[in-house]
Amino acid sequence: MAGSTTAERGERQQESSGPPPVRRLRVRRLRTIIILAVALALLSAGAVWLLYGSQWLRVERVSVSGTLVLTPEQVREAADVPVGSPLISVDTDAIEARLRQKLARIDSVDVARSWPHGIGLKVTERTPVLLVQKGGNFVEVDDEGVRFATVPVAPKGVPALQLALGRPDTRAASLRRFGESRLVREAVRVAGDIPIDVARATRSVKVRSYDDISLELRGGRTVAWGSGENGAAKARTLTALMKAAPDARHFDVSVPTAPASAGS
Incomplete structure (x- = not known):
């Protein structure tokens, strides 16, 4: 049986050196997606641990500003901020509600997280007319x-x-x-x-x-x-x-x- 011609051998050489098959491309894409998904999951888990499980982002201090008649200590006591808790989990709306309920002299209060360890309470007192x-x-x-x-x-x-x-x-x-x-x-x-x-x-x-x-x-x-x-x-x-x-x-x-x- 006669061997392949020079032209046929050239065509086979060109096919073998051409772009990878579609299946190989799909495998590579799938591998990339899996790697990215795993990396994202690890990053998310790390962020959740940092915010909720670590000791780095917890409430250590409560600052009070804007008081005139009230004392900062009165405001802190009424606010009852959970010192030691993860800063991200502090319910600022609940703190505001407690202050309004316990201290009628407060007209408005802004409760804000002060990263990485603080809660700030900015108070506006009612003014008598x-x-x-x-x-x-x-x-x-x-x-x-x-x-x-x-x-x-x-x-x-x-x-x-x-x-x-x-x-x-x-x-x-x-x-x-x-x-x-x-x-x-x-x-x-x-x-x-x-x-x-x-x-x-x-x-x-x-x-x-x-x-x-x-x-x-x-x-x-x-x-x-x-x-x-x-x-x-x-x-x-x-x-x-x-x-x-x-x-x-x-x-x-x-x-x-x-x-x-x-x-x-």
Whole structure:
């Protein structure tokens, strides 16, 4: 039998030196995928161990900032942060809820992880705008009408709230129509609109009814404010009126377009 020709031998040589078969390519790809999958699994397992199982990323300290009346220790105690636990597993929402529940003086709090070992508590306290005397103590009321704390000494510069609703029959009618909480909110609204210079001199905000709120200032001066409506206009009018009549004792801005002053 005659041997293969030179041309046939050349074709076979070219085939043997050409690209690998499809099957070999698939095997190589599968091997690469398996190696990558194993590497990814090992990395994931290592990350989970680092975050949850190792001693490197655990809570060691709790920092507190923003306190004015509260002490950092009071905040830490109320927060009850699980020191020693993995930092990643700390429930920041639960810490915030505990602080709000236990410390009514806290208006808002930001709980943040501080890698690698800390929890930060940034506190914003409520600020009193009015005081309600209760026995020998004073209840602080914030700008939302929330009564959040009772203190034995009145904070300086915070006016007292007086609910002077008149005769028992008048008082009952006013409370039935508006409710005490609504009247307190109106007083808070007025306190927030008082010009800064006047606020410093305000000793009390007196509420006789929804539309009869007045201010008692140092030196026996008074301001008839009316309702809590049109507060910005009343504030501007009062500032101008006090400049025009610096010796007056009584001011009326209940109708800001028709103000009045009297006494000297």
